[in-house]
Amino acid sequence: MPPTGDDPVELLGDLIAIDSVNPDLVPGGAGEAAIAGFCADWLGARGFDVHRLEKRPGRPSIVAVARGTGGGRSLMLNGHLDTVGLTGYDGDPLDPRIHDGKIYGRGAFDMKSGLAAMLIAAARAVERGPLRGDLLLACVADEEHASFGTEEVLESFTADAAIVTEPSHLEVTLAHKGFAWFDVIVEGRAAHGSRPDLGIDAIAKAGHFLVALEDWGYRLEQGPAHALLGTGTVHASVIHGGEEASTYPASCRITVERRTIPGENADTVRAELSAILGDLAARVPGFRSHLRPGLHREPFEADRDAAIVHTVLRHAERALGQPPTLRGEPFWTDCALLDRAGIPCLLIGADGGGAHAATEWADLDSLHRLTDILTDTIADFCS
Template sequence: MEEITVDLLRQLIVLDSVNPALVPGGAGEAAVADLCAGWLAARGFEIHWLERRPGRPSVVAVARGAGGGRSLMLNGHLDTVTLAGYDGDPLAPRIADGCIYGRGAFDMKGGLAAMMVAGARVAASGQLRGDLILACVADEEHNSLGTEEVLETFTADAAIVCEPTHLEITVAHKGFAWFDVVVEGRAAHGSRPDLGIDAIAKAGHFLVAVERWAGRLAEGPAHERLGPGSVHASLIRGGEEASSYPASCRITVERRTVPGEDPRAELDDILSGLAATVPGFAASVEPGLRREPFEADPDWPIVATVLGQARRVLGRAPALRAEPYWTDCALLDAAGIPCLMIGVDGGGAHAATEWATLESLDQLTDILAATIREWCVDRDAEA
């Protein structure tokens, strides 16, 4: 199985699939989606091509079960981050020291190859009772619009996201919310302080409040696995020229969240406090992208199934972990699909050198294949 998975991963790495929402002019997912569709169609899968945005397709491959079994979705993303700054040729896969190198080897074409090979192997047995759904999605590195599009049409009794986890099982991750806070001033000539209100100076009060907000979060109650939430100011823009009072100052704030938090209410409280205590302070909020945190229930059957198969393959119990970043697990969970995340070992996500270990690639393929069998084939498995 390792030879087949490595060969497929080589084919995936060779294809440029840089997300154009991150890098203007990026190749997008079309070429790699075409490869996945052709590879899976040749192995008997029913292929669904979803392309609401031209040039940004997702592929859903379905192996239909005979009936009476549970369905399972495996999710992996097709896009990668930039090729710029990579040490060597990012599209020339190289094997050395037990690892395969190249852009996407770790994040996450390694997991994509493993789920495709595992799915094809079990589907070929002709024993599936429940449907097996392989979702090869676009745009995870930006807005996850691919998984959103898939979930409009497809569902399953459980799902596994094959993002890299070092063969540990991710059962929680943080969410995030972006806000633009527009602090208001009054434009005037720089020589007329009697007329002008300096929006940038007023924004300084808000920045101090953000720093205090971050301190309260760091010192406050922490989630058992995720720790505390966090906040920071990530962008600031204001003013027109040196000789004028700025009419506005825009600050982008990112709030990383754990379950149970309401970042908008927190922000509104801060701004209300500033308006009441800082003379002339006024601001409005423009909400941006918001993604909810994710937390799996340890009692979900899919958690027990993957944990048991990983223990068998690895010869030890894998760690249950949480991630500080956001993943498509939250979208699957919100759609009512119990899920978790497990993927290859390696490193270099978004970095100048990226790799996955060959051993973990083989082990992940084995874990996924065994999980599919137990979930979609076993007549006696509990729902």
């Protein structure tokens, strides 16, 4: 039996009750300090060697290590501490409520369920022990924005394999899309609205780009598809232009998001955009523009022959009574950073729904199953 207080549902309720809104998403958000402190105390009380990483003041990540006896493989479990905002949530987002086999609250699904499961699983596996390889728990900041938490962890820690416990409905995620953001600045010429002979309407010129962008999206839909992810996509996210009704706009800025699949990256997206803008410059009189790159993250694809993949699949099949579904995610996760650092990894998490929505919940049965899968995987992989 697990030690008293080491119940994943109880722990998940405690985590939901801690405000950990990402302040890069919501100015004034609480950040990760309180929940990081809670996790550090919880893990320290169970004998883990706890490290607090805090390059950005008030935005800590925690790495807790259970040292192995030697000669075994090391494993890192990764889960993020931050959530999206509380405004607009239906009810009290920090009051965990259990009803009909589900637990409700902000972060219940994304992803405090995975965080609770990995902490309990780690404690149980160490108690079951001994483990030959090191076990690391990375409780990271800022995944919902720029993932500087995992980046900071990887500056000081590594492992032979990793599992990210983002929600996945107990399906095994072996790939996910990346993204690249670019600002397209279409240039015009400011002039009084009565002087079309002097002005160039940047917003009207930008319309040509928007039509080309839509056509680009259609072409992507018809292009080569990844087996788990389908094709890449593109859309216009934000548009800014103009000063006032009586002035020709001097510029119009369009933020473009391109979701990428393996084989695509920020460089290939920039080349695609440059070709579109070059074509418009050649065809549309007075069309001038320039590109400004923004944040980009790489897509991810697991090595299906990696030992961690086989280990998780084996224990998931035992817990579920059938082989788990393999899936790809349209969204980005920290798996890509772990993979880029040379750490074979995959993603598996709880069932539920309402990520970033007005009502969020996690399925309690799936929470217990996930905890069992992670416990057995740790004991097997690190033995």
